[in-house]
Amino acid sequence: MKNLGYLQADPTDFPSKDGLTAFQQSEHDAVQKYRRSLDQADRGLAGNWYERDYDDSDWKPLALSQAWYLHDAFAGPGVVWMRCKVEVPPLYQGHPAVLDLGTLVDSDQCYVDGQLVGETGYRYPPRLYPVGHLGAQMQITVRLRIDTDQGGGWTPGKRHCLRIVDMDQAQIDLDASGSWRCRRGLWAPPAPIEHYPTRMPAACFNAMVAPLAGLQMSGVLWYQGESNASRSSEGYGRKLIGLIQDWRRLFHRPDLPFIYVQLPNLKIEGQQWPRLRDEQRKALILDHTAMVVSCGLGEDNDLHPLNKKAVGERLAYAAQSIVYGADHPAMGPRISHAERREEGIVLHFAEAGSGLVANGPLKFDLVDSSSGGVPESLSGIIASSDMILIPLDSDRALGNPVFVRYAWAHSPRLPLAGEDGLPVSPFEVPLDQILPSR
Known part of the structure; x- marks a missing residue:
C-alpha cells in the first residue's frame, strides 16, 4: 500500500506548487473527475429542470420532513432534484428575502426562477441564499448531489423558510408549502475517497503547533472530540491529559491555562457521546484547567451548531477567571x-x-x-x-x-x-x- 506522503519520505510525494502531494493531487483530481461525470450524465442539467416554467407535474410529491436517506429517492449516491412553487403574500411582496434551507447532505445548487442564487460544496454550512426582492410568486429548484452510499437529503428538524430581511420575525414556511416535488436526475456509484493531511497522525501538531514552540502564551482554548466519539471514547481522558502536559512542556509553562469545550448535545446513532463527555471531564484533575459545558447550546441535529457566540462567551468567562484572575468561578460545580x-x-x-x-x-x-x-x-x-x-x-x-x-x-x-x-x-x-x- 502506498504511503500517504507524511509518515515516510518519498520524493514522488513532495508537495506540488499548489501545496498538494502527488498522492493527494491524484485523489483530488479523481474527485473532480467524478463530479464532472455526474454533471455530464445528469438528466436534470441536460433537460433544464431548473427553469421557471419547466413542467414538473409528473414528479413525485415530497414533504421535506421525509426528504432524507430513508426515502427511496435519497437512498444512494447521485443527483436528486426538488422543486417548489411559492405564493408570496402581498404583505411581503417587494421586500428583500433570504432562503434558509438548513443543511443538506452532501452538496447543492439552488435556483430561483431559473437563476442560480447559491451553492454549497459540502454538508455542514447553513444554506442562506439571498434572493432579492420578492414578487407575487417564485419557483425554487434545488439540485442535490449525494456522494456516499449511505444516502443523504435535507437535515431533519432544521428550519426551512423564506425569511423577510427587513421585517423582524417574518417568514414563509417552506415545510408547510405542500407543493414540493422531486425526481432523480441520476443514480451513480459513490464518490472516490479523498484523504486529507490534517487527519493523519501528528499532521496538525507538526504543521501548526510545533513551530510556535517557545512563544509566550496566555492560555489555550481547545475544542475537539467529535471524531473520537465515533471510534475510541474509552481512554480519551488520558489522551487529553497527555496533550495538555505536552503543550505545557513545549511552551515552558507548567501552569499554562487550558480551557476546553465538552461536546454539545447531538442525537446521533452509533456514537459514544455520553462516554466521551465523561472522559473529557476527567482532564479537570490537572490544575489551571476548565471545561466549558456546551450541552443546551447546540442543536440536536447538527454536528456544527450555529450558536458559536454562547460557546465563545463561556470560554471567555472561564479565561477571565483562570487566566486573568477575575473573582468568579471558571465553570459550573x-x-x-x-x-x-x-x-x-x-x-x-x-x-x-x-x-x-x-x-x-x-x-x-x-x-x-x-x-x-x-x-x-x-x-x-x-x-x-x-x-x-x-x-x-x-x-x-x-x-x-x-x-x-x-x-x-x-x-x-x-x-x-x-x-x-x-x-x-x-x-x-x-x-x-x-x-x-x-
Missing part, C-alpha cells in the same frame, strides 16, 4: 465523589460557590451490577450548598460496582447548575470511591 449513607446516596460537588441550583427535576441513573447493569432512574434533591441526596431505603442492598450517572444521554437536559447559571457537567461517578482531586 464539579462532581467530587458519591457515597452511600443510611438515608441514600449523597453526591458531593467541588467549587459549588454559594450553592447548587435546580432548574427543574433532578434525575439520576443508578447503574448497579446486581441488577445486570440496567440503569434505574431516581430523583435527587439539593441537601446542602454542595450536596445532592438521592433517597434510598436503608435496607436497600446494592451490588459492586455501582455507578451514578447524571445527564447520560446524547442530548440531555441540564437542570443542575451553580449560582451563576453555569451548568453541572454530565458525569458518571463510582459509589464509595474517592476520586482524585486536583
Whole structure:
C-alpha cells in the first residue's frame, strides 16, 4: 500500500506548487473527475429542470420532513432534484428575502426562477441564499448531489423558510408549502475517497503547533472530540491529559491555562457521546484547567451548531477567571465523589460557590451490577450548598460496582447548575470511591 506522503519520505510525494502531494493531487483530481461525470450524465442539467416554467407535474410529491436517506429517492449516491412553487403574500411582496434551507447532505445548487442564487460544496454550512426582492410568486429548484452510499437529503428538524430581511420575525414556511416535488436526475456509484493531511497522525501538531514552540502564551482554548466519539471514547481522558502536559512542556509553562469545550448535545446513532463527555471531564484533575459545558447550546441535529457566540462567551468567562484572575468561578460545580449513607446516596460537588441550583427535576441513573447493569432512574434533591441526596431505603442492598450517572444521554437536559447559571457537567461517578482531586 502506498504511503500517504507524511509518515515516510518519498520524493514522488513532495508537495506540488499548489501545496498538494502527488498522492493527494491524484485523489483530488479523481474527485473532480467524478463530479464532472455526474454533471455530464445528469438528466436534470441536460433537460433544464431548473427553469421557471419547466413542467414538473409528473414528479413525485415530497414533504421535506421525509426528504432524507430513508426515502427511496435519497437512498444512494447521485443527483436528486426538488422543486417548489411559492405564493408570496402581498404583505411581503417587494421586500428583500433570504432562503434558509438548513443543511443538506452532501452538496447543492439552488435556483430561483431559473437563476442560480447559491451553492454549497459540502454538508455542514447553513444554506442562506439571498434572493432579492420578492414578487407575487417564485419557483425554487434545488439540485442535490449525494456522494456516499449511505444516502443523504435535507437535515431533519432544521428550519426551512423564506425569511423577510427587513421585517423582524417574518417568514414563509417552506415545510408547510405542500407543493414540493422531486425526481432523480441520476443514480451513480459513490464518490472516490479523498484523504486529507490534517487527519493523519501528528499532521496538525507538526504543521501548526510545533513551530510556535517557545512563544509566550496566555492560555489555550481547545475544542475537539467529535471524531473520537465515533471510534475510541474509552481512554480519551488520558489522551487529553497527555496533550495538555505536552503543550505545557513545549511552551515552558507548567501552569499554562487550558480551557476546553465538552461536546454539545447531538442525537446521533452509533456514537459514544455520553462516554466521551465523561472522559473529557476527567482532564479537570490537572490544575489551571476548565471545561466549558456546551450541552443546551447546540442543536440536536447538527454536528456544527450555529450558536458559536454562547460557546465563545463561556470560554471567555472561564479565561477571565483562570487566566486573568477575575473573582468568579471558571465553570459550573464539579462532581467530587458519591457515597452511600443510611438515608441514600449523597453526591458531593467541588467549587459549588454559594450553592447548587435546580432548574427543574433532578434525575439520576443508578447503574448497579446486581441488577445486570440496567440503569434505574431516581430523583435527587439539593441537601446542602454542595450536596445532592438521592433517597434510598436503608435496607436497600446494592451490588459492586455501582455507578451514578447524571445527564447520560446524547442530548440531555441540564437542570443542575451553580449560582451563576453555569451548568453541572454530565458525569458518571463510582459509589464509595474517592476520586482524585486536583
